[in-house]
Amino acid sequence: MTADHQSPSAEALVGEMRDLTSRDLDELWGLIDTDADAYCVVAERVGVGELESAPSGGPTWGWFVEGRLRSALYVGANLMPIDATSVALTAFAARLRTVGRRSSAIVGYRDDVLELWQQLESVWGTARELRGDQPLMVISEPPLTDQDDQVVAVAITDLDALMPASVAMFTEEVGVSPLAGGRGPAYRARVASSILEGRTYARFHNGDVIFKAEVGAVGRGSAQLQGVWVDPRLRGTGIAIPAVAAVVAAATRDHAPRVSLYANKHNTAALHTYQRVGFRQVGTFATVLF
Secondary structure (H helix, E strand, O other): OOOOOOOHHHHHHHEEEEEOOHHHHHHHHHHHHHHOOOOHHHHHHHHHHOOOHHHHOOOEEEEEEOOEEEEEEEEOOEEEEEOOOHHHHHHHHHHHHHHOOOOOEEEEEHHHHHHHHHHHHHHHOOOOEEEEEEEEEEEOOOOOOOOOOOEEEOOHHHHHHHHHHHHHHHHHHHOOOOOHHHOHHHHHHHHHHHHHOOOEEEEEEOOEEEEEEEEEEEEOOEEEEEEEEEOHHHOOOOOHHHHHHHHHHHHHHHOOOEEEEEOOOOOHHHHHHHHHHOOEEEEEEEEEEO
């Protein structure tokens, strides 16, 4: 995708890149609002920090064409392209090659992620994993299925009970334990923070968590669901569909009118669950993990 009325070569000649500041916030909201479900995580971080690097979790770089913000790149724990043109991605990649890798992943629309990674791989080295086909799904209507009334918002007093499920989910999803390398206290604090913000939902059985999910980000009318996990002993029993439906209903009531998520294409069981609940695919993401 190229800038309006600009060929790629013309855009390269007239474009410039710089760090965004609070003065650019309105223009950045304009970019984010073109696809708030895809850019939900950036919207939350920007909303918290108003483009100040520390509270936002990292800087956001802007690509300007004739003085107008055309594309952006959030440079936090994850790199996230925002409405990026090919010329903008080339400019971002050149700067990233210079400053080095500080993020643990690149996440976003597949074409943007793969194009950016193609320009970085020779310098940054082989990725730990490339997930190149991740349907981005959204639901904005009530769930199509019955809801599990035993799914509840987790209380902070249930933190110890939740931790084993959270660790198992993270390890399955990312491939490494969140407790490795002395990171246990920081991970526990993050799980606790999600609970205190009313973003974590679970179903308990005899004191153990058998299903969990959390709202990972909220911004511009969209809430992103993540960390969906079912006890392996109960997978295939049908508990996931009504449980996810209950979380969607709670998230739309408590956080935002739309709920989004993305999952790996090969995870057919999860995709079937989301489709039954009423999620529809609106795009395709990719993730490069380091």
